[in-house]
Amino acid sequence: MNIVIIKYNAGNIESVSNALLRLGVSAQITGDHEKIKAADKVIFPGVGEASTTMAYLRKEGLDVLIPQLKQPVLGICLGLQLMCTHSEEGDTPCLGIFEEKVRRFVPDPGMEFVTKVPHMGWNTITKLKSAIFDPSLENQYVYFVHSYYATVGEHTAALGDYINPFSAALHRDNFYATQFHPEKSGTVGSKILENFLRI
Amino acid sequence: MLAKRIIPCLDIKDGQTVKGINFLNIKSVGDPVELGAMYAEQGADELVFLDITATHEGRKTFVELVKRIARELNIPFTVGGGISELKDAEALLSAGADKISINSSAVRNPKFIDELALNFGTQFVVVAIDAKNCGGRWTVTVNGGRILTDKELFSWAKEAESRGAGEILFTSMDHDGTKAGFANNELAQMADMLKIPIIASGGAGNMDHFVDVFTTGKADAGLAASIFHYKEIAIPDLKNYLRSKNIPIRL
Numbered sequence: 001m002n003i004v005i006i007k008y009n010a011g012n013i014e015s016v017s018n019a020l021l022r023l024g025v026s027a028q029i030t031g032d033h034e035k036i037k038a039a040d041k042v043i044f045p046g047v048g049e050a051s052t053t054m055a056y057l058r059k060e061g062l063d064v065l066i067p068q069l070k071q072p073v074l075g076i077c078l079g080l081q082l083m084c085t086h087s088e089e090g091d092t093p094c095l096g097i098f099e100e101k102v103r104r105f106v107p108d109p110g111m112e113f114v115t116k117v118p119h120m121g122w123n124t125i126t127k128l129k130s131a132i133f134d135p136s137l138e139n140q141y142v143y144f145v146h147s148y149y150a151t152v153g154e155h156t157a158a159l160g161d162y163i164n165p166f167s168a169a170l171h172r173d174n175f176y177a178t179q180f181h182p183e184k185s186g187t188v189g190s191k192i193l194e195n196f197l198r199i
Numbered sequence: 200m201l202a203k204r205i206i207p208c209l210d211i212k213d214g215q216t217v218k219g220i221n222f223l224n225i226k227s228v229g230d231p232v233e234l235g236a237m238y239a240e241q242g243a244d245e246l247v248f249l250d251i252t253a254t255h256e257g258r259k260t261f262v263e264l265v266k267r268i269a270r271e272l273n274i275p276f277t278v279g280g281g282i283s284e285l286k287d288a289e290a291l292l293s294a295g296a297d298k299i300s301i302n303s304s305a306v307r308n309p310k311f312i313d314e315l316a317l318n319f320g321t322q323f324v325v326v327a328i329d330a331k332n333c334g335g336r337w338t339v340t341v342n343g344g345r346i347l348t349d350k351e352l353f354s355w356a357k358e359a360e361s362r363g364a365g366e367i368l369f370t371s372m373d374h375d376g377t378k379a380g381f382a383n384n385e386l387a388q389m390a391d392m393l394k395i396p397i398i399a400s401g402g403a404g405n406m407d408h409f410v411d412v413f414t415t416g417k418a419d420a421g422l423a424a425s426i427f428h429y430k431e432i433a434i435p436d437l438k439n440y441l442r443s444k445n446i447p448i449r450l
Contacts, residue, residue, distance in 0.1 A: 014293065015295055015297070018269050021270065047320065049320070107394065116395060118321075118322055118365070120365070120396060121244070121396070121419070121420075122204065122244055123202065141202060143275060145297075145322050161200075162201060181275075184273065184274055184297065185274075186239065
């Protein structure tokens with residue numbers, strides 16, 4: 001299987017590559033359009049800031065390429081946010097694959113345990129839909145690190161809850177995305193990556 | 200609900216895991232990669248690898264070891280020890296570390312926190328603070344507790360947060376190695392002041408100490424070393440116990 005991880009100016013790309021290696025799959029890390037188009041599966045990871053990352057994607061023409069991909073695509077963390085229509089982070093127009101909007105968490109000092117931003121650590125996912133999940137993963141813990149979240153909408157494929165409900169995963173056609181980091185989410189995360197590889 | 204985190208800390212010297220009693224009389228307790236993977240399997244939520252001799256001997260950190268750890272581990276991990284320049288941090292991040300922890304270098308050059316946060320994001324930056332109570336004033340120490348600084352614990356923690364620390368890892372040198380419980384009063388005071396997560400370190404001796412640190416101490420994460428390395432407390436037992444006490448825990 002030919003797996004491509006899109007290379008761009010974002011962190012955590014090696015982590016995804018390592019997670020795939022633990023599943024016995026070697027991925028190419030590349031920003032080359034032809035190689036991305038030829039892949040069986042594409043992973044769009046990322047940790048970083050929305051506006052500078054979108055500027056880079058536009059410069060490389062990846063903003064046009066990614067929404068046109070036909071094979072299964074998995075966005076992770078910032079990848080998920082950039083696949084939405086708009087992010088509050090730097091007031092950034094994004095790729096528009098998902099209609100959900102990206103907003104910043106507003107700390108709620110009235111709530112015990114949930115007042116800190118970023119949302120960092122292990123939290124549960126519920127109401128799972130889409131092929132990257134299976135019933136055994138309902139209500140399991142996965143690892144999150146984020147200050148911005150995608151709203152809940154028609155493409156929500158998993159619900160997260162921190163300060164307010166948000167999209168822990170999104171799905172539309174061949175596009176899948178997780179706000180959490182499957183590559184850092186222990187055996188639960190490995191299962192999700194395996195499910196993606198099996199689509 | 201966001202789970203409270205249990206974090207085994209692996210102190211590294213010459214590529215081997217060690218744990219000192221009050222940072223002295225270091226004993227070797229194994230291979231870091233092997234030990235880390237075992238903890239991940241047992242349910243550790245995160246791991247911290249500290250190159251404890253790095254600052255003292257002016258040694259740079261252990262990029263090759265970090266690469267091996269990153270290949271093996273499927274949970275987040277933080278590395279620290281001897282990070283004093285952006286290029287040190289960059290090398291560790293590209294080796295696969297999720298976060299870096301800085302201590303003495305931040306005390307010496309507080310602007311380093313700003314630079315790291317600006318370049319890599321606040322979520323990458325853990326500011327570790329070792330402090331001890333000197334006649335009622337909680338004083339920040341460096342070089343493994345050997346040197347007292349002019350900084351005061353709470354104002355330094357606040358400054359670190361405002362400069363861009365994503366988390367504070369607070370070790371009470373008065374509690375470290377005693378196994379008599381965490382510095383819960385100071386931790387709670389810090390939690391009320393800060394908006395970033397606090398990792399409590401120093402003093403874990405039994406499972407109730409973790410209950411206390413997550414309730415009285417208001418900590419987001421509890422870190423310990425020897426009780427895990429010497430198998431005095433098994434992580435699955437600890438996590439089951441915490442959950443039985445209604446503390447949100449990932450099982």
